[in-house]
Amino acid sequence: MKLSSLILMSLMLVMLAACNRGEVTDVERNPDGGVDVTVKLTETEANEAITDALNAAANPLLRDPSVDLQAGQIVINGQHERRDGGGTVSGSLIVTVTVDNGTLLAQVTQADFEGWDASDERIQQFNQRLAENFSRRANRDNQQITVTAVNITDTELEVTFNARRS
Numbered sequence: 808m809k810l811s812s813l814i815l816m817s818l819m820l821v822m823l824a825a826c827n828r829g830e831v832t833d834v835e836r837n838p839d840g841g842v843d844v845t846v847k848l849t850e851t852e853a854n855e856a857i858t859d860a861l862n863a864a865a866n867p868l869l870r871d872p873s874v875d876l877q878a879g880q881i882v883i884n885g886q887h888e889r890r891d892g893g894g895t896v897s898g899s900l901i902v903t904v905t906v907d908n909g910t911l912l913a914q915v916t917q918a919d920f921e922g923w924d925a926s927d928e929r930i931q932q933f934n935q936r937l938a939e940n941f942s943r944r945a946n947r948d949n950q951q952i953t954v955t956a957v958n959i960t961d962t963e964l965e966v967t968f969n970a971r972r973s
Contacts, residue, residue, distance in 0.1 A: 832965075841971035843955065848964040850876045857883055857902075860936040868918075868933055869898055879903065879959055880916070887920045896921040902937065904964065909953035911966065913937035 833845040848856070854874040861867040869885030876882075880903050887898035898920035904913045915930045956967040 833967075837969055841951075841969045843967060843969050845965060845967045848966070850874060850962060853881065853964045856940040857881070857937060860933060860940045861885075863936050864932065868930070869900065870895070876959055876961055876964060878961060881959060881964070889921070902934075904938075904957050904959060906954050906957055909955075911938045911954050911957060 830847045830849075831844060832847050833843075835843045837843045853876060854872070857874055858872055861869055861872055866888065869883060869887055872883050872885040874881060874883055880901055883900045883902065885898060886895045888895050898918070900915050900919075901917040902913055903916050904911060906912065913934050915934055918930065951971045952968045953971075954966060954968045956965075958965040
C-alpha cells in the first residue's frame with residue numbers, strides 16, 4: 808500500500824472518531840493489505856444505533872429502548888405494543904453480535920414479552936437492521952471493509968475490521 812493511501816485512510820478514520828461515531832483506538836498496517844482498524848462504540852453510541860434500528864420499523868419491537876452492554880451481549884429494555892391492541896407491556900431483548908464471513912451479525916437470542924411470539928419475523932428484520940447500523944457506524948466512509956472481530960464488554964462495543972482502498 809502506498810504511503811499516501813495509508814495517510815488518506817488514517818485521516819478518514821480520525822474524521823470518523825471526530826464525528827462522534829465511535830472512537831478509533833487502533834490503526835495498524837496489515838501485511839496482507841489494507842489497514843486493521845479498531846473502533847469502540849460507547850454504551851450511548853450503541854444505544855443510538857439500536858434506537859435507529861428499532862425506529863426504522865413501522866411498528867418497532869420496543870419503544871423508548873434502554874441499552875445495557877454486558878460481557879458478550881446487549882440487553883435492551885423498553886415498551887412493546889401488544890398485537891391484540893391491549894396496550895403496552897414491558898419487554899426485553901438479549902442480542903449477541905458476532906462476525907460472520909467478514910460482516911457483523913446481530914442476533915436476538917432471547918426475547919421476553921408478555922403475549923409475544925419470539926419467532927416473529929420482526930426479529931429477523933431487526934437483526935438485519937441492527938447489524939447494518941453497527942456496520943455503518945464503524946464504516947462511515949464506505950471503504951471496502953472486512954470485519955475481523957467484535958467484543959462486547961460492560962462499557963463498550965469494540966469492532967475490528969480490515970479496510971482496503973476500493
